[in-house]
Amino acid sequence: MKTQKITSNIEENIKLMQQMLGDDKTVKLHRFRPADKTCTNLECCLFFVDGMVNSPLVNDNIIRAVVTHRPTVAIGRDKLTYIEQRVLQTNETSQSSDPEQIIYSLLYGDTIVFCDGCDKALIVGSKNFLRRGTEEPPNEPLLKGPREGFTEPILMNISLLRRKIRNRKLKVEYFQLGEITQTTCCICYIEGCARQDIVDELKRRLNAVRRDGILDTNYIAEQIRETKWSPIRNTGSTERPDVAAAKLLEGRIAIFVDGSPVALTVPYIFLEAFQSPEDYYVNFFFAAINRTLRIMGFCLSISILPIFIALMRFHRELIPSQLLLSMAASRQGVPFSITAEAIMLLLAFEILREAGSRTPASFGQTLSVVGGLVVGQAAVDAHIVSPAMLIVIAFSGITGLIAPKLKSAIIWIRLTLMILSMVLGLYGYILGMLWLLLLLSEQSSFGIPTLSNMPVVRLGNAEDSIIRFPFHLMRKRDRFIAGRSDTLSNG
Amino acid sequence: MSLSVPLLCGCSASTEIDKLMIVSGLSIDGTDTYQITSQIVNLQDANQNKLSPILLETEGTTIADAMSALAQLEGQKLYFTHAQTILISSERLKNGEASHLIDLLNMAPRFRSSIRLAATVDSAKEILQTEPHTDPISSFSIRDSLVECYRMLKAPDVPFYVFLNDTLESGIDGVLPLITVDDSGDTALPYVCGTALFKDAVMVNTITTEETKYLLLAKEKVSNAIFTTDTHSFLINTGKSNKKYKNGVMTFEIKLELSLIEGEKSDDKTLEQMVSDDIETGIMTLIDKLKALDCDPIGIGRCIKRQSPKYWAEVYPYQWSQVYSQLEIRTDIKVSIVPSPKLAEKEN
Known part of the structure; x- marks a missing residue:
């Protein structure tokens, strides 16, 4: 040729x-x-x-x-x-x-x-695309704090980041990914904060990405992670420049893809799922309460339904007598077993959630009223489901929304624990929780253990873990991520 | 290995909760045969926010016979774990029924060890049939009533495990609260009328609620209970009973800190002396009665066993009845009356 x-x-x-x-x-x-x-x-x-x-x-x-x-x-x-x-x-x-x-x-x-x-x-150079403005990301709303969010053009996102970090040590390295799309991507990190071995490893993994097209950061996220089949993610993501800047200052690396308003951040630890940018923009007492509630919400969301099923099917001895009587009474006339009831309601809840997230905002209220209240009440009146199960599913679902970054993980973990509890009772629930703990313990993100920064593992990093300490006590950069205990300049 | 997990963990025991018949209480009557009445919570009326009891009666030559007949009666699985009380007629208890009951409860894992036991003066079924105002399920009401009577020092509160320990251990005899039916009002209601005394799992006699008060003071630690004399009522803030056996003499050291609730307030020292005398007289009278019955619900024998095991090994079991009847018993009662917080506030 x-x-x-x-x-x-x-x-x-x-x-x-x-x-x-x-x-x-x-x-x-x-x-x-x-x-x-x-x-x-x-x-x-x-x-x-x-x-x-x-x-x-x-x-x-x-x-x-x-x-x-x-x-x-x-x-x-x-x-x-x-x-x-x-x-x-x-x-x-x-x-x-x-x-x-x-x-x-x-x-x-x-x-x-x-x-x-x-x-x-x-x-x-004469690029001039049609683009939307820097609006507040709908998935990461704040009551207090910056309102701007990333948008689709990569250069605009980099400029938003540069505006936050005006330092020559902020490094931006461009490359193309996607055999057909030839999408422009870049990694950003602060030289001296990020570990060079992690930067090199990230570049190696990015070079190994082979796809026809890269249309969003998730195309990359799924291919650079270590544990491909874990329900718990090991790359962070954000649409907020302030969050991306904060992650970079902690020693993490951000990955941008042209055409996507979402930036990936690596390494990622489990506790990040419970952090909100607002934690740093409000009083630390309030932030500590909110973060604790998010952790409790996660635990309740994955546990309340399996425990309820285990108690009702196997361990009724553990339920106080009066409560048992009212629960048994509430199930009178319901033709389905507790297991079938739980699966049906869980499915209905997930359908409502998915429909709610795809429905235009103007229909959202109608959906919640019809789906949640009318159908729920009608199902109870028709003895298709019991009120107790409806309450448990609703509570489990609502608490699951408190940590949106763990949304998909919660669905899978809850389902697994529920099946184990259905078959083995509380024994199955405990087995499931052990599996989850082992999974989290074994999982790592670019060599950083997912469970690092847990105060149970090391007390030294407790200042920004389960609760946030006041800024004057947050003196050290994360030892695991930055590779050493740097003293922060505000310390 | 993994496949064996579901088989070993008892998952096959799962049952839908609405397929169970929840038993709230049992009564055991009869002379030659066992007449067992089960009180079952009727959940069909629950949708009208009302729980009502259903009584199922069966008869058998043994408890096990009667229980298995009960299981066949309705076709559904009987669920005993949340049963609150078991009532046994005095007639059966006098025939040594307690030992059979202990065997039954010990062997049936579905019963809680905290289930309350009570003896009834007449028919136990009659007590279950009463309809208390506070709770339509009489078993629940009787359990609450027993707990409250213990706070009033009118009857012992005896979960199954306590009765089991007291019956099987040497040096102490079991007791059960005694219940009868009070039909003086418009509605027949269960009424706690004293304590049934046991000797080797056989009911030997009963004592009144007044005597029960001294039995409980001598036997165990009591606090937040109501103590009454003929003229005054007190709240027992702390009550400690300490039994000492030394040189062949058993001494009851009882220390009470009381707050006056009702009655004419007099000089504290006079009142303390009066209460002390009252308790001393009450305990000594009760012990004389118990000695006559050769029954030791206070646990004098257990105290000797713990404090002088060699002596206990010599006298138990053959000479113990004689030793017990001749044992010198003294009391050392210290009563202090402190003002109740409200009275103290008023005085200031």
């Missing part, structure tokens, strides 16, 4: 581009030359993708600049460099003779300029 390359003949280059792009109507070709009759050897053409470029820049700073150009010095043999340095009025230009790179830049919103007699093309 004949190797395609840029030649010094502009017509051949145009043909080559048209051949490579096929019949793409969005790619526009424009020929132009200086109006000055004395300047006849600057015949140019440019390619750009309609809708992706900054039109005033293309018109005024490229086309007009060339058309109105009157040479004052002799144009040398390297006409492309002459145009780049003396004619065009743009701040981002580069030369390339690689057709693949030229096409990539063209499709990414850059303008390609060919000049007759030059065997290279000039790539002029």
Whole structure:
């Protein structure tokens, strides 16, 4: 197969581009030359993708600049460099003779300029996509704190991050992922805070990612994690620049993908699931209560249903007599077993949750009223379910929402514990909890144990674990993540 | 190994809760045969926010016969774990029924060891049939009533494990609260009327609620209980009973800290002396009665066994009855009366 390359003949280059792009109507070709009759050897053409470029820049700073150009010095043999340095009025230009790179830049919103007699093309940065503003991320709302969130263009996200960390040690390294999409990705870290061995390991794993397309950070998250089948994630994610900046300051590394408003952060420890940015923006007493409630909510959410089923099926001796009587009474007339009832209600709750998250906000209230109240009450009245089970499922579901980062983990853990409790009673529940503990103990994120920072493991790191200490007592950077106990500058 | 887990953990024992018949109490009557009445909570009326009892009666030549007949009666599984009281008629207890009951409860894992036992003056079934105002399930009401009577020092509160220990251990005899039916009002209600005394698991006699008061003071630690004399009522803040056996003399050291609830307030020293005399007289009278019955519910023998095991080994079991009847017993009662917080506030 004949190797395609840029030649010094502009017509051949145009043909080559048209051949490579096929019949793409969005790619526009424009020929132009200086109006000055004395300047006849600057015949140019440019390619750009309609809708992706900054039109005033293309018109005024490229086309007009060339058309109105009157040479004052002799144009040398390297006409492309002459145009780049003396004619065009743009701040981002580069030369390339690689057709693949030229096409990539063209499709990414850059303008390609060919000049007759030059065997290279000039790539002029003219990207201008339609994009939304920096709104507060709907998945991470705060009552108090910054309201801005990441958006889709990667450069904008990096600029939001740079605005938070104005330090030359903030390193940003770009690379492309996706065999077909050639998506621009980057890793950010603060030199001196992040462990170099973790940075190197992350790069190694990113290099090993092989997919046709990378459309979101989760495409990467699932491929760089150590334990592929664990329900508990081992990469963090955020849509907030303040959170990403805080993670970087703790020694973590952020991964951005162009087109995704979500930044990944690694290494990730289990306690991060219970942290909220608001913990650091409110009084530490309040933050400590909130974080403790989140941990309790997680424990209740995974435990209350399995324990209830185990007690009702196997260990009724443990239920106080009066409570047992009211529970037994509430089940009178219900045709299904406790197991079937639990599975049905759990399924109904998950369907309602999923429907609620996909439904437009204007229907949300109707959904909750009809789904939660009307159907729930009707099911109890019709003796399809017992009120006690309805309360347990509702409580289990609501407490599960208190730690949204563990949403999927909670569903799987709860289901596993529930099945174990159905079969083995409290014995099964204890076995399940042991399995969970072993899973968490065994899991690590880039060599950092997921359970690190638990005060039970090491008291030294307790200041930002189950509760948040006041800032004047948070003196050390995390030993596990940063690799040493650096004293923070505010310490 | 993994497959054996479900088989070994008893998961096959699971039952739907609404398929159980929850037994709240049992009564045992009869002379030649056993007449067992089970009180079962009727959950069918629960939707009207009302629990009502159902009584099921069976008869058998042994307790096990009667119980198995009970299980066949309704076709559903009887669930005994939440049963609160077992009532046994005095007639049966006098025939040594307690030993059979102990065997039954010991062998049936479904019964709680904290289930309350009581003796009844007449038919035990009649007590179960009463309809107390506070709780339609009479077994629950009787359990609450027994706990309250213990606080009033009118009857001992005897969970099964206590009765088991007292009956099987040498040096002490068991007691049970005694219940009868009070039909003086519009509705027949259970009424605690004293204590049944046992000797080797056979009921030998009864004592009144007044005598029970001294029995409990001598026997165990009591606190937050009500102590009454003919003229005054006191709240026992702390009550310690310490038995000492030395040089062939048994001494009861009882220390009471009381708060006056009702009655004419007089000089504290006079009142303390009066209460002390009252307790001394009450205990000594009771012990004389117990000696005559050769019954030791206070645990004098157990005290000697612990404090002088060699002597106990010599006298028990053959000479113990004689030693017990001739044992010199003294009391050392110290009563202190402290003002109740409200009175103290008023005086200040």
